[in-house]
Amino acid sequence: MNTSGTWRRRGAWLVAAVAMATAVTGCRDAGSGGETPGAKPPRPATPAKPSPGAPKKPGGGPAKALTCGQLRNAELQNSSLDLPDGPDGGITLTDGRWEGDGVVIELQPPCGIGDVTGDPAADAVGAIKVTTGGTGKFYGLVTWRNEGGTPVPAAAASLGDRTPVESINVPATPARRATVVYLTRGDSEPAAVVTIRRTAVFRVTEPTMVEVSHTDAAYTP
Structure with missing residues (x-):
């Protein structure tokens, strides 16, 4: 073989x-x-969800901060907010003033811009003077909420008769606070004089502004 x-x-x-x-x-x-063989294909990336932000203005994008100038022609009283010393009915300022039924309301120069309603949009806090037919001149505070860049009255507080406001500041912290400096007097003193410069902190709890603390210093005109 x-x-x-x-x-x-x-x-x-x-x-x-x-x-x-x-x-x-x-x-x-x-x-x-x-x-x-047997390997799994890579998972597609999950699109990121948009995070909540400031209220949107018409057309998209975050709402711009309110300005003190906007308040001169802003709504002041509506069905959701009654001013403590104001007349009945709707009120809208025109160049910082409103007049009707023997009442004159004037926007005062002090103004503060910042978040006082709990959202990221910057609101506005201003001072007003309400004059009636008598000798009374009642000062008050108003908070305007930022709704898409438009000031909407949201809260108010009365400071009393002949108590002019000197300044308003809205700090970044603590939230929803406004520091107001105004002139006033002791409970037993006549309304014709001011003897106290008061620095008060107000918290916005719609539809009111509640004083949470204050400090006083002697004032001489």
Whole structure:
């Protein structure tokens, strides 16, 4: 028997089988794009959700801060807010003034801008003087909420008769606070004089502004 010829034929078959298996494996790899069998495709990125922000103005975007100038022609009293010393009915200022039924309301120069209603939009706090037919001149505070860049009356407080406001400041912290400096007097003193410079802190709790603390210093005209 010629065994050497037999082994040579078997060796040739083995080489051919190995070559064929290598070619088939290469074709599979090429068709799969080189990915590992069983591997999961990468998960698509989840779009980020928009975070809550300031109230939006018409057309989109955050509302701009109110300005003191806007208050000169702003609504002052409506069905949601009654001024403590004001007449009945709706009231809108015109160039800082309103007059009707023998009552005159005038916007005063002190004004503060900042968030006092609990949202990121900057509101406004201003002072008014209400004059009636007698000698009384009643001063008060008004908070205007920022609704899309429009001042809307939201809260108010009365400071009393002949108690002019000197300044209003709305600090960043604590939230929903306004610091007001105004002139007043002791409980037993006549309304015609002012003897105290009061620095009071008010908190806005719609529809009122509540005094939470104050400090007094002697005042001489």
